[in-house]
Amino acid sequence: MSKNDAIARRDLRHVWHPCTQMQDHEALPLIPVRRGQGVWLEDFDGKRYLDAVSSWWVNLFGHANPRINNAIKDQLDNLEHVILAGFTHEPIVELSERLVALAPKGLTRCFYADNGSAATEIALKMSLHFWRNTGKPEKTRFICLENGYHGETLGSLSVTDIPLFSATYAPLLKEHLRAPSPDCSRREEGESWESHSRRQFEGMERLLQQHHHEVAAVIIEPLVQGAAGMKMYHPIYLTLLRKACDQYGVHLIADEIAVGFGRTGTMFACEQADITPHFLCLSKGLTAGYLPMSVVMTTEAIYAAFYDRYDSLKGFLHSHSYTGNALAARAALASLDIFASDNIIENNRLLAQTMAEALAPLADHPNVLEVRQVGMIAAIELVQDRKTRAPFDWRERRGLKIFEHALANGVLLRPIGNVVYFIPPYVITHEEIRFMVSTAVNAIEAAIIAPSQGHDNSVVLP
Ligand SMILES: Cc1ncc(COP(=O)(O)O)c(C=O)c1O
Numbered sequence: 001m002s003k004n005d006a007i008a009r010r011d012l013r014h015v016w017h018p019c020t021q022m023q024d025h026e027a028l029p030l031i032p033v034r035r036g037q038g039v040w041l042e043d044f045d046g047k048r049y050l051d052a053v054s055s056w057w058v059n060l061f062g063h064a065n066p067r068i069n070n071a072i073k074d075q076l077d078n079l080e081h082v083i084l085a086g087f088t089h090e091p092i093v094e095l096s097e098r099l100v101a102l103a104p105k106g107l108t109r110c111f112y113a114d115n116g117s118a119a120t121e122i123a124l125k126m127s128l129h130f131w132r133n134t135g136k137p138e139k140t141r142f143i144c145l146e147n148g149y150h151g152e153t154l155g156s157l158s159v160t161d162i163p164l165f166s167a168t169y170a171p172l173l174k175e176h177l178r179a180p181s182p183d184c185s186r187r188e189e190g191e192s193w194e195s196h197s198r199r200q201f202e203g204m205e206r207l208l209q210q211h212h213h214e215v216a217a218v219i220i221e222p223l224v225q226g227a228a229g230m231k232m233y234h235p236i237y238l239t240l241l242r243k244a245c246d247q248y249g250v251h252l253i254a255d256e257i258a259v260g261f262g263r264t265g266t267m268f269a270c271e272q273a274d275i276t277p278h279f280l281c282l283s284k285g286l287t288a289g290y291l292p293m294s295v296v297m298t299t300e301a302i303y304a305a306f307y308d309r310y311d312s313l314k315g316f317l318h319s320h321s322y323t324g325n326a327l328a329a330r331a332a333l334a335s336l337d338i339f340a341s342d343n344i345i346e347n348n349r350l351l352a353q354t355m356a357e358a359l360a361p362l363a364d365h366p367n368v369l370e371v372r373q374v375g376m377i378a379a380i381e382l383v384q385d386r387k388t389r390a391p392f393d394w395r396e397r398r399g400l401k402i403f404e405h406a407l408a409n410g411v412l413l414r415p416i417g418n419v420v421y422f423i424p425p426y427v428i429t430h431e432e433i434r435f436m437v438s439t440a441v442n443a444i445e446a447a448i449i450a451p452s453q454g455h456d457n458s459v460v461l462p
Contacts, residue, residue: 003044008034036063039428041412049412052436053335057258059289061338061425068288071334075327084324091329098336099297103269104276107297112324116257116283117151118296120219122318123153123253123279126298127217133305133314139216139312143207146181149227150219150255159219162227176366177211179204181225182233185370185381197234208248217251217281222269223374226258229419230379232372238273251278253426261285262345262426265352265375278302288335293328344426348376354430355422358437367448379421392418405443411436
């Protein structure tokens with residue numbers, strides 16, 4: 001038995017994997033990864049896979065990046081972790097200073113947690129608590145977007161609109177208000193992204209008009225709704241939304257957990273609309289994919305509403321054991337150093353251009369509804385018939401076929417239903433981009449001709 005098989009077999013005895021129908025692994029082999037280097041993962045048989053999804057959208061500067069490795073090693077010899085209540089440490093102080101300097105102007109306070117779902121819940125709780133502290137306890141509801149995704153703990157799931165993840169748990173979830181998605185793949189023939197996004201905003205404005213008195217905040221993923229299949233929209237939507245939030249006295253929570261740190265072509269997606277949200281949620285790329293950490297950034301005015309000499313219940317009494325972990329903070333600082341010294345945002349523009357060129361020939365493919373891209377996020381939406389927009393029957397598991405075919409040819413893709421997407425680490429080369437896209441195209445062709453032989457009652461998930 002190969003070492004790969006031996007480890008996979010041991011794994012399946014005790015490990016319960018995330019977002020997985022475990023029975024699938026009776027047919028689908030697990031890939032044990034022995035090491036990572038740059039954009040490449042290597043298994044125990046020496047086979048290499050290009051990590052086209054940055055290991056669930058977290059990795060920015062490659063696996064085993066020497067600069068980040070060294071920063072963590074250095075930190076390890078001094079302080080691995082310390083309680084952040086009543087104590088502090090230099091890496092978290094410096095990280096907060098640097099995030100405040102980088103983030104949209106006015107976000108001066110950083111509250112840390114250890115994953116993205118926790119960050120979005122913190123923003124929801126802080127917003128509601130702010131209104132309570134300032135005499136508006138009736139503001140307890142949230143507006144979220146159709147197709148939105150903000151995590152899978154109960155609070156974050158209640159503002160997520162992906163039934164695959166939320167429907168089963170409906171009895172546990174509070175119902176909030178849902179505005180139409182600005183998703184531009186639904187625009188009419190000949191309509192611009194901007195005009196479609198403006199039109200879709202009308203539904204949001206109506207909800208704000210009707211419900212602002214009971215609404216604490218609107219929560220959105222700026223520019224790209226990732227888990228829904230990389231649905232993209234125009235920055236004008238964010239501009240209009242920020243204005244309307246001011247007009248109606250409602251907070252704006254920008255969940256940049258997936259799109260922050262350069263993914264959309266600017267450091268933060270909100271920059272493209274020149275707006276500052278009331279809360280900015282960051283995670284994933286914060287530590288360049290090394291260690292679990294998230295942060296909610298907010299304004300001085302919101303912070304001030306929790307500051308009180310006599311009433312401790314006015315304070316934000318929320319905590320996680322690993323809040324502000326020192327190793328994660330050092331990884332984040334090393335990542336910000338790379339951004340500062342290596343001209344990353346500029347270089348990403350060139351990489352994004354190469355992705356666009358490699359994908360361009362697909363634009364007229366009879367099974368491609370749309371090729372879309374924002375910065376370093378690109379997606380191909382597949383259909384059975386481009387003219388009628390008739391979808392494939394995805395119970396045929398063409399996504400699984402694409403996954404298997406690409407993997408066999410050295411690329412890790414994880415299609416979301418009928419959407420094949422690319423979110424590669426920023427250390428990818430132009431040559432590797434061409435390899436990644438051509439491998440995906442071959443896998444798509446193979447899946448169109450013959451779907452997977454796998455079971456027909458489940459789907460490959462993000
Ligand atoms: C936009 C967005 N928000 C929140 C989350 C949840 O983050 P985590 O998986 O770390 O809980 C994700 C994860 O994919 C995300 O894409």
